[in-house]
Amino acid sequence: MQIHSTEIEDCYLIEPQVFKDDRGFFMESYSQKKFEKGTGLHISFVQDNISQSSYGVIRGLHAQRGKSAQAKLVSVIKGEVLDVVVDARKDSPTFKKVVARKLDGVNKQQLFVPKGCFHGFAVLSKDVTFFYKCDEFYDRDADYGIAHDDPEFDIDWLIPVEKRILSDKDKNLPLFNQIITK
Ligand SMILES: Cc1cn([C@H]2C[C@H](O)[C@@H](COP(=O)(O)OP(=O)(O)O[C@H]3O[C@@H](C)C(=O)[C@@H](O)[C@H]3O)O2)c(=O)[nH]c1=O
Numbered sequence: 001m002q003i004h005s006t007e008i009e010d011c012y013l014i015e016p017q018v019f020k021d022d023r024g025f026f027m028e029s030y031s032q033k034k035f036e037k038g039t040g041l042h043i044s045f046v047q048d049n050i051s052q053s054s055y056g057v058i059r060g061l062h063a064q065r066g067k068s069a070q071a072k073l074v075s076v077i078k079g080e081v082l083d084v085v086v087d088a089r090k091d092s093p094t095f096k097k098v099v100a101r102k103l104d105g106v107n108k109q110q111l112f113v114p115k116g117c118f119h120g121f122a123v124l125s126k127d128v129t130f131f132y133k134c135d136e137f138y139d140r141d142a143d144y145g146i147a148h149d150d151p152e153f154d155i156d157w158l159i160p161v162e163k164r165i166l167s168d169k170d171k172n173l174p175l176f177n178q179i180i181t182k
Pocket residue numbers: 049051059060061062063119120121137138167169
């Protein structure tokens with residue numbers, strides 16, 4: 001397992017070791033010991049989620065507020081996404097920085113999203129099965145987010161505007177500057 005730092009502090013790109021043989025492959029999708037050694041972070045995951053989406057779907061950019069803030073370890077089981085993290089931690093040296101990485105079921109790379117960052121992804125393949133671990137439980141009342149197309153960040157989602165599929169909730173998210181002020 002190789003763990004690489006990114007443009008956002010404590011946001012890591014993780015490359016699991018994949019063992020291939022005649023039967024297929026084997027990989028450790030998470031090892032607390034290796035994760036801690038590579039990042040220096042102690043995280044206790046308490047909830048795993050799976051979502052399925054088709055081409056053009058953009059989920060995000062989401063986070064949970066306050067005590068319900070979640071760190072997430074995100075990955076793709078099948079298909080390909082552009083995965084995006086925005087640092088919203090006012091005390092972070094990388095405040096407002098963006099990380100965007102393609103994750104897919106072949107490269108099997110994972111992104112670790114620290115607490116206090118917004119997270120989202122765009123589906124680049126026909127279908128995607130997305131899997132992620134969270135270190136806090138889902139809290140509907142703490143759920144919030146920012147618009148995926150906030151001009152402040154000008155993220156290239158790699159999906160033409162007319163092909164984007166968003167939830168009603170995500171169509172009405174505010175801009176970063178409307179909710180995060182330093
Ligand atoms: C995220 C979540 C949703 N739900 C429910 C609420 C709702 O009825 C339904 C769909 O929820 P959403 O529309 O919020 O799902 P979704 O848009 O997939 O939300 C997710 O997006 C990605 C980008 C993230 O980073 C996640 O943390 C989460 O915010 O599932 C849970 O019961 N538990 C959960 O942990």
